[in-house]
Amino acid sequence: MKRSLYAGRDFRRTRNIDELRLVAKRWLPNFVFEYVDSGAEDEVTLRENRSVFDAWRFVPSALVDATARDTSISLLGQRAAYPLVIAPTGYNGMQRRDADISLARAAAQRNIPFTLSTVSNCTIEDVVAGGQARTWMQLYMLRERAVTRNLLDRARDAGCDTLVLTVDAVYYGNREWDRRSYVRDMQLNWRNKLDVLRHPRWIANVLVPHGVPAFANIARYLPEGERRASNGAVYIAKQMETALDWSSVRWLREHWQGKLVIKGILNVADALEAVRLGADGIVVTNHGGRQLDSTVTSLDVLPEIAAACRGRLTVIVDGGFRRGTEIVKALCLGADAVMLGRATLYGVAAGGFEGAAHALTLLTSEIERTLGHLGCRSVADLSPNYLRPAHAGLRA
Template structure:
């Protein structure tokens, strides 16, 4: 096990060709939102209590009545087969072994049924993009329900894809086309190249199955990037409910007004998210908006958050400020991209270990003891956003 998520990031960068690493690591435009996500956690400092009994300490948390080992969720990330073969199945297994929920992306490279078979006891959630042909989303919901997925995560912040300069510079297109630049990069990353050659090009298999077609990466990637349903609105949660009987979370909320609309339309939860800084190049970090959104909803729906979490202590800050749980995106992917299944499991174990250490140092026996009194904003960074 490496010492930190930052070291797994370095290892992932060494193993992956630049095209793949930049796709994993990069943000929109100049990367301002991406950097702000991580910096936001440094603007909040802990206020520990001492001389409290922490001999029995637990990071356990309940999500919709089901216990998880920590307030962590392995969040949805797409095209993971670019980093390691069968990546989604390996991530689901790692999450299940750690007793954490796993969210499968619509843009996954493993069938949702295969992910369920890989993690038969895991708490699996399904992330949903809604395309112009709503029959695709309806079929995905039907299949996920039949496979025992418990929760639907409706992502609403991608009506169009954000401007990602790194993909333009690298000539990133799907399927990958071998150019002299990519060939040179592949030759200097032989392990990745050998794995990709052996496993074949990653495909968006769930979309292919729901469309009723053979895997065709170029066609199905185009469907995701150019055929999203631009008419999707709050009243469409009623349509979702007609096709999904489980819990529904709206992901991509960045303000109190939208959070209240989610409550009004019956969402069971919201995820405060700027899509990992991959959509709008200039926007607030989710953590900066968390206290205001928690105040706005006043416990009427569960509030989750993602973006910029690289330490177990980061997740504790979010929980102290009112988040029910934290979705992890890049952190477990760094582990997966560097060391496969072992690396993904190590990153989750590392972050949970960091959480327990910080809980004890804060004087807390469990998540129920953690609250706003345990954190304070560093005033040297300026006032909170309105």
């Protein structure tokens, strides 16, 4: 029988990402954990993102000397030690103080890129300087193009070489579990206010001395004295470009000279249009099950998208990855790299920089071990030949 997952407070004793999640849950107040962990509506997509990996089984090669295993890849023109990218996630300062800098430091330690969200609680400049990682900048296209241009200029001047345009979050997802924490926007209900008081260490780390973290990247565009988190949330909601279309991508390609990645692709036609407009990469994703419920999972469509785009742009995938075996399955199905969202968020919540680094250690060691078991000497050699579909009905 499978033993119970570790549910203590010491993240160093965890042996996998699911155990790390439980430590993060103990550290965080309920409303913050729900923000990180919940999905849209009935959470069908959220569940499918986890169960889809069970649809595939490995076919190892025997009698292969895989003592030396190469996990490095060329990713958008630079070498990365692993086929991994830390995904853009917003409002991370509610988990730990300066969480984005901690995540960037963990990425730098493993020589993989870190992607900073537009709605970060740390500025682009502070993250690049403090994290020392190869930093990509995620962009929500805003109605005020002057503000968007300024964000591009700041990212370029700070040293970001890659821009990640998110195209699947023009409208907020209906995350009911998250919304149940509030009586109105940014106002917790009494149950959650009392729950916050049960987390004094979190209060000391996150709320003292500056209160609820503001959206640092956009704070400068708000009037002086109105740079609180609540005003930042209202600003983003009003400024989100709901008319986002392919002409917006053309505009962005004209004004951004670095690498351009489009995040939020789930069909071949959109992937090929990204190729046509000069994108350097795409992220195949359903936004972690947080936007439109009952969408396909990334792995459902990854093989056909990867086949259509092979050699034409970089294909990155995200959605539910918590094991090295799952990352290897995605690489076998055609992904060039995998983005990590919740997996490293659980780590930074549980232990700051050391927790995020621990999450990456767990995953990278599992990748290396999986390659050894498969008899595969390099991630570059992974292919569909290492997989077979599982028996029908396994995900039901």
